[in-house]
Amino acid sequence: MPRIGKIKIRVPRSIHKGEVIAIKTLITHPMETGFRKDKKTKKKIPAFYISDVSMYYGDTLISRADWTIAVSTNPFMTFYVKADKTAPLKIVWKDIRGGVYEKTIQIKPQ
Amino acid sequence: MIKKNNLLKTFVFAAALLVGMGTSSFWAGKAIAADSKDAGTIEDLTPSMSYAEYQKRYEAYYGDATAQMAEEGNPADFLLDDGKDLANKVVGSKGKSCASCHGKDALKLKGVATGYPKYNAALGGIMTIPLQINTCLKQAMGAKPLKYESYDQLALTMYVKSLSNGMPIKVSIDGPAQPFYKKGEAAYYKRQGQLNFSCAICHVQYAGYKARSNLISNNKHHVDHWPSYRLKWGKTGSLQRRFRGCLKNMRAKRQPYQSEEYRNMELYLTYINNGDLIQVPGMRM
Numbered sequence: 001m002p003r004i005g006k007i008k009i010r011v012p013r014s015i016h017k018g019e020v021i022a023i024k025t026l027i028t029h030p031m032e033t034g035f036r037k038d039k040k041t042k043k044k045i046p047a048f049y050i051s052d053v054s055m056y057y058g059d060t061l062i063s064r065a066d067w068t069i070a071v072s073t074n075p076f077m078t079f080y081v082k083a084d085k086t087a088p089l090k091i092v093w094k095d096i097r098g099g100v101y102e103k104t105i106q107i108k109p110q
Numbered sequence: 111m112i113k114k115n116n117l118l119k120t121f122v123f124a125a126a127l128l129v130g131m132g133t134s135s136f137w138a139g140k141a142i143a144a145d146s147k148d149a150g151t152i153e154d155l156t157p158s159m160s161y162a163e164y165q166k167r168y169e170a171y172y173g174d175a176t177a178q179m180a181e182e183g184n185p186a187d188f189l190l191d192d193g194k195d196l197a198n199k200v201v202g203s204k205g206k207s208c209a210s211c212h213g214k215d216a217l218k219l220k221g222v223a224t225g226y227p228k229y230n231a232a233l234g235g236i237m238t239i240p241l242q243i244n245t246c247l248k249q250a251m252g253a254k255p256l257k258y259e260s261y262d263q264l265a266l267t268m269y270v271k272s273l274s275n276g277m278p279i280k281v282s283i284d285g286p287a288q289p290f291y292k293k294g295e296a297a298y299y300k301r302q303g304q305l306n307f308s309c310a311i312c313h314v315q316y317a318g319y320k321a322r323s324n325l326i327s328n329n330k331h332h333v334d335h336w337p338s339y340r341l342k343w344g345k346t347g348s349l350q351r352r353f354r355g356c357l358k359n360m361r362a363k364r365q366p367y368q369s370e371e372y373r374n375m376e377l378y379l380t381y382i383n384n385g386d387l388i389q390v391p392g393m394r395m
Contacts, residue, residue: 003261006188026183030344073344074185 004029005101009091015083017109024078027093027101033069052094055079057107058087083109152299153308155315164318164328171325176393179341186268186339186346186391189261193269196262202253208266211250216270223274223388227377229287236290236373239267240348258367264346268337271390278387279334281380294378297371303362309375312356324395333380335392346391349376 010024027050034047053065063079081089086109092102159167197208197216212218223239230237237245243266244255256263283291299310312321317328336349343351350372354364365371 003188003192006185008183008187010183024182026185028185028188076179076183078182 005093005099007091007093007101007103009089009103009105011089011105011107015107015109018082018084019109020080020082021107022078022080023089023091024076025091026074026076028074029093029095029101031069031071031073031075035069048095048097050075050093050095052092053077054092054094055081056088056090056092057081058085081107083107085109152295153301153310155299155310157314158316159318159328161328161330164330167318168325176395180393184339184391184393186337186393189265189268189337189346189391190272192261193265193267193272196266197269202247202251204250204252206251208246217273219270220273221277223271224277224280226281227373227380228281229285229290231286235370236287236294236377238368238373238376239270240350241368241373243267243270259348259351264337264348267348268346268390271337271388274388275390276387278385279380279383281377281384283377283381287377290374291377291381293371294374294376297375298378303357303360305360305362307360307362309356329379329382331383331386333376333383334386335389335394337390338392338394340394342395349379 006028008026012021015021029050030048031050032045032048034044036045037043038045047069049069049071050067053067054061055063062081065077067075085107087107088104089107090102090104092100094100194215197212198214200207200210208216226242227236227238229235230242233241233245240258240263243263247253247255256266297309299308301308301311312326313329313332317326319326333349336352337346338352339346340352348367350367353372353375354367357364
């Protein structure tokens with residue numbers, strides 16, 4: 001059974017106030033395109049992919065991404081944040097079957 | 111119309127026959143038939159290049175792409191956490207978990223993976239970690255054995271191996287293990303399948319050259335990073351899954367997981383990697 005929605009977020013160890021840091025994220029998800037056929041039953045495997053990713057820094061939505069079938073299995077994403085305040089960083093992934101996966105980490109600039 | 115088609119078919123058939131005959135006579139000088147009773151002879155192949163030369167080619171072709179991918183995020187890392195939870199979980203009729211015998215988080219198994227695969231007297235053959243896990247489940251815990259390549263089986267194998275991360279592989283082929291090591295070596299050099307390849311043809315004679323735009327790997331560091339995530343699978347898999355993948359491409363008959371031949375081959379490959387440090391999970395193309 002696939003384990004879906006396991007998340008790993010990497011933040012730099014030392015963050016200076018105002019520094020632009022790279023946040024690296026990994027989520028497990030099959031990202032089925034809907035074009036693959038099951039080898040045994042010859043039927044199309046239905047599409048199942050993450051379509052929306054939102055990133056919140058504190059209360060503000062700082063970035064949003066629309067993903068399609070072009071993104072492969074277990075998507076890895078890097079995005080950049082200007083670390084100007086101590087606030088939680090929340091990332092929310094939503095897939096086309098209504099699955100919602102999220103994780104929050106603290107950003108504490110020194 | 112019909113006459114023309116027949117002619118084409120005959121031509122194609124004849125060409126295929128000639129090619130087939132030609133190929134087999136080319137190899138016939140040194141080949142050993144797959145079902146030959148003389149299966150113990152090892153074909154004499156010249157290694158293609160030194161490991162240093164192979165490394166140079168690897169750097170030139172891939173750079174540090176796989177290393178970077180592994181560092182940024184290996185999806186197989188999630189199996190490590192799940193493996194630890196599974197080791198602590200009570201399962202089976204005897205009310206035990208792995209931790210009951212091997213300590214909390216199975217920490218007493220630290221260093222154990224460096225000696226696997228090893229000869230097991232009760233089994234009368236070579237024991238690998240996945241088979242050992244199933245043996246423990248059946249005998250010591252009274253639980254159902256896990257299907258090979260299932261998530262739980264891989265997670266536990268990966269976790270047990272990870273407890274030996276950074277330690278050098280140290281398998282023994284002394285005493286009762288010796289005949290199985292020889293059988294494993296013979297299996298590695300055995301010609302099989304429609305293309306009449308053996309593992310050694312590619313990984314000894316043509317290591318460092320390309321097959322399907324991938325560099326053919328050298329024998330060194332072959333087993334120290336398995337179980338590994340593989341981009342092609344989009345999943346984590348075991349070394350024996352990789353064996354079966356190669357055998358499928360060679361158009362050879364595949365055996366079920368943990369068959370005697372695969373376990374012998376694992377012993378052979380692990381022995382020639384003695385000294386390499388265990389680094390699981392791996393990241394492969």
